Amino acid sequence: MLTGTEILTTAQMRAIESAAMASGEVTGLQLMERAGTAVAGQIRLRWPKPGRVTVLCGPGNNGGDGYVIARLLHHAGWQVRVLGMDNSPGADAAEVKRQWAKIGPILPLTEAELRRRGESSDVYVDAIFGTGLTRAPQEDIASILLHMGGWGGDWAYYRPRIVSVDCPSGLCLDSGFFLGQSRVAGDLELRAVMTVAFDSPKPGHLLGLGPDCCGRLVIADIGLAHWRVTQRREIADGKALEVQRPAALTADWPIFDIPDNRRFALAGKKQAEWLTKRHATSDHKFGHGHALVLAGGIARGGAARLAARAALRVGAGLVTLAPPRSAMIDHGGPPDALMRRGIDDAATLDDLLTDGRITALCIGPGCGIDRATALLPSLLKSKRPAVLDADALSALAEIGLTDLHQGCVLTPHLGEFARLFPDLTERLGEKPRTGPAYSKLDAAREAAARSGAVVLLKGPDTVIAAPDGRAIIHSAFDVPWLATAGSGDVLAGLITGLLARGLPPLDAAATGAWLHAAAARRFGPGLIADDLPEQIPAVFRDLRA
Numbered sequence: 001m002l003t004g005t006e007i008l009t010t011a012q013m014r015a016i017e018s019a020a021m022a023s024g025e026v027t028g029l030q031l032m033e034r035a036g037t038a039v040a041g042q043i044r045l046r047w048p049k050p051g052r053v054t055v056l057c058g059p060g061n062n063g064g065d066g067y068v069i070a071r072l073l074h075h076a077g078w079q080v081r082v083l084g085m086d087n088s089p090g091a092d093a094a095e096v097k098r099q100w101a102k103i104g105p106i107l108p109l110t111e112a113e114l115r116r117r118g119e120s121s122d123v124y125v126d127a128i129f130g131t132g133l134t135r136a137p138q139e140d141i142a143s144i145l146l147h148m149g150g151w152g153g154d155w156a157y158y159r160p161r162i163v164s165v166d167c168p169s170g171l172c173l174d175s176g177f178f179l180g181q182s183r184v185a186g187d188l189e190l191r192a193v194m195t196v197a198f199d200s201p202k203p204g205h206l207l208g209l210g211p212d213c214c215g216r217l218v219i220a221d222i223g224l225a226h227w228r229v230t231q232r233r234e235i236a237d238g239k240a241l242e243v244q245r246p247a248a249l250t251a252d253w254p255i256f257d258i259p260d261n262r263r264f265a266l267a268g269k270k271q272a273e274w275l276t277k278r279h280a281t282s283d284h285k286f287g288h289g290h291a292l293v294l295a296g297g298i299a300r301g302g303a304a305r306l307a308a309r310a311a312l313r314v315g316a317g318l319v320t321l322a323p324p325r326s327a328m329i330d331h332g333g334p335p336d337a338l339m340r341r342g343i344d345d346a347a348t349l350d351d352l353l354t355d356g357r358i359t360a361l362c363i364g365p366g367c368g369i370d371r372a373t374a375l376l377p378s379l380l381k382s383k384r385p386a387v388l389d390a391d392a393l394s395a396l397a398e399i400g401l402t403d404l405h406q407g408c409v410l411t412p413h414l415g416e417f418a419r420l421f422p423d424l425t426e427r428l429g430e431k432p433r434t435g436p437a438y439s440k441l442d443a444a445r446e447a448a449a450r451s452g453a454v455v456l457l458k459g460p461d462t463v464i465a466a467p468d469g470r471a472i473i474h475s476a477f478d479v480p481w482l483a484t485a486g487s488g489d490v491l492a493g494l495i496t497g498l499l500a501r502g503l504p505p506l507d508a509a510a511t512g513a514w515l516h517a518a519a520a521r522r523f524g525p526g527l528i529a530d531d532l533p534e535q536i537p538a539v540f541r542d543l544r545a
């Protein structure tokens with residue numbers, strides 16, 4: 001099992017809060033006070049000089065946090081204006097609302113009030129909706145959110161400082177999409193400069209529009225760790241039904257600051273660190289493996305060579321490139337460390353795979369769909385760990401998923417995913433109306449369960465899922481230059497090399513994704529895919545430093 005910080009769905013978070021409160025050791029009011037204190041503290045840390053703040057409080061406990069923040073900032077010398085709703089919230093929110101009402105007025109939560117002349121603020125605290133959002137915001141609140149969303153756009157330097165409590169309001173924390181809005185980024189989503197969330201990140205902080213809209217994400221400890229761990233244990237014992245697999249998600253998310261009091265181990269990074277130590281004991285039973293990369297015919301481009309080079313750089317002991325014999329000359333260029341072997345048909349591949357020293361296979365990059373269709377059955381029959389990418393995924397869409405096995409890693413981008421799992425893609429494309437909305441995480445998990453293979457669904461928010469439900473989110477929104485021709489081929493090669501070295505498929509996929517993004521980060525803009533494998537030694541060096 002990879003180690004990493006748990007990502008909790010909103011249902012899991014609620015169950016953990018309920019368990020904590022049911023224990024009698026902590027009350028909901030105390031949790032709310034801690035949450036509000038954490039947010040007010042972050043605001044004061046970021047803007048030490050007290051200024052003017054507008055706190056927008058919604059109908060539920062997110063709004064409750066807002067009233068706590070308003071009171072604390074008032075006591076810290078800030079000039080506080082509160083906009084709230086005329087509703088009857090739960091007991092905890094009602095209590096903190098009463099406390100605020102002794103200090104100052106609660107103005108109506110309307111767009112007109114927000115825009116009142118002469119009332120602009122230095123900071124706006126968005127405490128309208130948090131984990132309790134179940135449907136698209138309506139009427140007054142919808143127009144406030146649209147108005148605040150419009151603050152972004154081209155006038156970014158005028159952009160008011162929005163601090164969101166738990167999430168930008170309207171964002172579905174299970175999917176990273178805004179309920180009632182398109183899944184594609186527009187100008188209308190609320191964009192915070194900072195989001196302070198509680199206990200653990202939720203999928204919506206890491207997926208879809210979440211990373212762009214949350215701004216800097218701070219995860220604040222509100223003292224729930226004990227119940228998180230207890231709930232996890234109960235799951236292992238099969239007792240708790242309402243929390244499913246709280247430990248099954250791990251985050252691998254190197255972008256935003258996480259306070260020191262949070263454990264935020266990086267799944268792929270840990271494995272990569274472990275790999276850098278492997279050379280010292282190269283006679284270990286895993287050895288360094290032998291990867292076979294199946295290449296395509298003449299003029300199929302360098303995709304397979306990119307993959308093979310990446311497999312070598314990531315430390316596979318041997319890498320053999322296998323084009324059809326007629327294309328051998330075409331594939332004769334460097335690196336000279338590559339071995340070559342002509343493979344024309346399935347029978348030759350069958351023969352070669354009687355060699356048990358070949359520990360991993362890669363098929364797809366530059367292979368051609370016909371050749372992939374011809375070779376796939378032999379490759380799958382061998383039960384050898386294998387990465388299926390690009391043309392192999394198109395071939396698979398024709399052949400069907402039945403022969404896939406648990407050593408397989410599928411690495412589709414969304415287009416390839418649509419060919420393999422059209423129904424899941426259709427669900428992913430639907431406008432999210434109710435929460436929890438169908439997410440990329442749901443789609444990858446369903447695809448892995450259905451295919452019996454590890455599925456790595458690419459994008460800036462890469463989701464990696466295993467057939468048993470374990471899943472990892474790897475966000476790399478900070479390296480958009482990774483979206484360059486051939487970069488996926490390098491990723492396929494990295495994972496193949498790691499499989500060859502003996503990593504289990506889920507670990508190989510997670511570590512490959514981590515190294516891939518780390519290489520891009522290290523090189524910077526201007527990167528072309530050829531640069532990626534060449535950065536791997538430096539990434540390893542950094543890990544050893």
Ligand SMILES: NC(=O)C1=CN([C@@H]2O[C@H](COP(=O)(O)OP(=O)(O)OC[C@H]3O[C@@H](n4cnc5c(N)ncnc54)[C@H](O)[C@@H]3O)[C@@H](O)[C@H]2O)[C@@H](O)CC1
Binds near residue numbers: 017036063133165
């Ligand atoms: N439960 C707890 O122990 C804690 C909760 N905390 C805060 O509480 C939040 C969750 O509180 P709630 O569960 O009350 O939920 P929220 O305050 O996020 O939710 C919204 C409330 O509005 C209603 N609602 C949902 N969608 C709506 C829509 N489109 N239009 C109008 N009303 C809508 C819901 O029924 C709910 O009552 C967290 O995000 C966090 O900020 C923190 O205080 C920490 C402790």
Ligand SMILES: Nc1ncnc2c1ncn2[C@@H]1O[C@H](COP(=O)(O)OP(=O)(O)O)[C@@H](O)[C@H]1O
Binds near residue numbers: 478481482516
């Ligand atoms: N905006 C982005 N930010 C970071 N990484 C991205 C972004 N878009 C794509 N990627 C990553 O770049 C790689 C592109 O792979 P792929 O789509 O297969 O490209 P190609 O077929 O050209 O090799 C994937 O690893 C994907 O996760």
Ligand SMILES: [K+]
Binds near residue numbers: 167168
């Ligand atoms: K919020």
